[in-house]
Amino acid sequence: xxxFKSIIGRSPVFENVLRNAKMVSAxxxxxxxxxxxxxxxxxxxxxxxxxxxxxxxxYITINCAALAEGIVESExxxxxxxxxxxxxxxxxxxxxxxxxxxxxxxxxxxLPMSIQAKLLRFLETGECLPVxxxxxxxVDVRIIAATNMDLNEQIATGDFRQDLYFRLNVVPLELPxxxxxxxxxxxxxxxxxxxxxxxHAIDPPTFSRQALKRLRSYSWPGNIRExxxxxxxxxxxxxxxxxxxxxxxxxxxxAPDAATTAEIRLPEHGLNLDMLQADLIHQAxxxxxxxxxxxxxxxxxxxDTLLYRIQKYGLATQ
Numbered sequence: 001x002x003x004f005k006s007i008i009g010r011s012p013v014f015e016n017v018l019r020n021a022k023m024v025s026a027x028x029x030x031x032x033x034x035x036x037x038x039x040x041x042x043x044x045x046x047x048x049x050x051x052x053x054x055x056x057x058x059y060i061t062i063n064c065a066a067l068a069e070g071i072v073e074s075e076x077x078x079x080x081x082x083x084x085x086x087x088x089x090x091x092x093x094x095x096x097x098x099x100x101x102x103x104x105x106x107x108x109x110x111l112p113m114s115i116q117a118k119l120l121r122f123l124e125t126g127e128c129l130p131v132x133x134x135x136x137x138x139v140d141v142r143i144i145a146a147t148n149m150d151l152n153e154q155i156a157t158g159d160f161r162q163d164l165y166f167r168l169n170v171v172p173l174e175l176p177x178x179x180x181x182x183x184x185x186x187x188x189x190x191x192x193x194x195x196x197x198x199x200h201a202i203d204p205p206t207f208s209r210q211a212l213k214r215l216r217s218y219s220w221p222g223n224i225r226e227x228x229x230x231x232x233x234x235x236x237x238x239x240x241x242x243x244x245x246x247x248x249x250x251x252x253x254x255a256p257d258a259a260t261t262a263e264i265r266l267p268e269h270g271l272n273l274d275m276l277q278a279d280l281i282h283q284a285x286x287x288x289x290x291x292x293x294x295x296x297x298x299x300x301x302x303x304d305t306l307l308y309r310i311q312k313y314g315l316a317t318q
Contacts, residue, residue, distance in 0.1 A: 008188050033147075
């Protein structure tokens with residue numbers, strides 16, 4: 001079964017990510033999924049695991065930001081009886097529990113530096129050392145990591161190890177923001193509305209063309225998660241009705257659309273699109289003092305896309 005077919009989205013930028021994810025799912029290579037909050041990083045990680053040769057083996061998902069401070073090392077790698085107050089028995093860690101399978105480390109950027117060193121050791125040798133032990137154990141675990149932060153910025157501030165980043169970043173998969181794949185919004189809306197209508201046993205609402213237009217023109221700071229929550233709310237409150245723009249929350253009715261935004265007209269003599277893109281990138285870099293992540297957000301593109309275009313147009317940055 002192709003588990004990627006169940007993921008909604010066929011815009012070119014998103015299909016490229018799915019195509020790469022499908023290729024790496026057949027291997028044991030370490031994967032780093034990048035993307036803003038709500039873009040579906042866990043959904044993609046789960047599809048990779050289900051499509052892999054480890055599909056019938058343990059699959060453990062860990063939110064690194066939620067690991068209890070002070071016992072992170074014990075939770076991940078286990079501990080020996082008596083190694084610290086409260087350690088009344090030997091305890092296996094999450095890595096040992098995932099032996100033979102896959103471990104998804106979400107918000108990898110939240111790991112303390114000391115744990116980053118032990119994770120690096122595991123990725124290099126397959127060894128894990130429990131707290132209080134002198135001999136490590138070996139496990140066979142595939143790592144899929146995810147982050148909503150720019151790890152290069154965290155490396156620059158000393159909050160993330162560069163050598164660990166290189167080990168994790170064997171195959172990077174960057175999920176685009178929903179604002180970069182607006183062609184998928186109609187299909188996502190149909191999917192979520194149908195799902196929640198069945199879940200709540202109610203008649204699904206329908207969207208007018210103008211309401212869908214408002215959804216496509218919205219910036220979606222919460223990405224797919226925000227769209228999913230909106231669909232559930234509207235499904236419950238407007239069951240069986242036609243949703244018009246005035247039925248949408250206020251933020252959608254203040255968002256600019258084609259009717260309220262000045263139209264950008266193509267000059268009669270035409271233009272050089274490459275020169276226009278290069279100029280806009282130069283303006284964004286100047287406005288952000290060369291900060292590539294902020295520039296990418298200003299331009300509404302991913303950081304990797306910005307880096308590609310900087311190289312393509314030979315733009316020098318500060």
